[in-house]
Amino acid sequence: MLTGKLFIVPTPIGNLEDITFRAIKVLKEVTLILAEDTRTSKKLLQHYDIITPMQSHHMHNEHKTVDGILQRLKSGEQIALISDAGTPAISDPGFLLCRASIEHGIEIECLPGATAFVPALVISGLPNDRFVFEGFLPLKKGRQTRLEVLAKEPRTMVFYESPHKLLKTLTQFVTYFGPDRPISVSRELTKMYEETLRGTTSELLSHFERIPPKGEFVIVVSGKK
Structure with missing residues (x-):
């Protein structure tokens, strides 16, 4: 039986030049691009003269769209999955489709490329030989429990955070990790106003x-000594 292939394609996290030649080639050759927000992705595709059709695939509709996408893959189509920024499935939609593709014997290929937490970790000045990626903390349910567990974590921790929740998160870091825990906060990585600040939880x-x-923020926190 003829089966297609799913390509996981990272896209720039800010600077449009941060995309590989191979990613552009794949996006031009597939029959369909699944995009988290087609309006956002349209700017990238237009920049590189990519005219491949797009379809919306995001956290609010992915449960409904997976079956249809699987049918197209089974019929032999090659489809690319992208997110608004960075590597799909890393704090973005993608896991459900990857899991379903594996269950149905569909080949998956993930291209290497941009993701925000790696540069933030590298330039933090904190130990990066062992680290744990936490992404976004739970909004309400389970948040306190997660912070209590992480207060004892010995490895460097990496978090994503939005601007309107940053103060709440840093306040809780002071409470659970202590006011003197070393921390690095990077914002707008690869963009014009990129900035990284280092200090203690209370200082930042x-x-x-x-x-x-x-x-958009990436927070890197030292593990418990």
């Missing part, structure tokens, strides 16, 4: 209380 909380946070 004070900084962002004075200067309202803007942009």
Whole structure:
């Protein structure tokens, strides 16, 4: 039986030049691109003269769209999955489709490429030989329990956070990790206003209380000594 192939294609996290030649080639050759937000992805595709049709595939509809996508893959189509920024399935949609493709014997190929937590970890100055990627903390249910567990984590921890939740998160880090825990906060990575601040949890909380946070954030926290 003829089966297609699913390509997982990382896209730039800010600077449009941060995409591989191979990623552009794949996006031009597949029959369909699954995009988290087609309006956002349209800018990238237009920049590289990619005219491949797009279909919306995001956290609110992925349960409904998976079956249809699987049928197209089974019929022999080659389909690419992208997110708004970075590598799909890393704090973005993609896991459900990957799992379903594996269950149905469909080949998957993930291209290497941009993801925000790697540069933030590397430039944090904190130990990166062992680390744990936490992504976004739970919004409500399970958040306190997760922080209690992470307070004892000996490895460096990496988190994603939005600007309107940053102060709440840093306040909780002071509470659960202590005011003197070393921390690094990177924002707007690869973009014009890229910035990385290093200090303690209390120092960076004070900084962002004075200067309202803007942009997307990656927080790197030292593990418990």
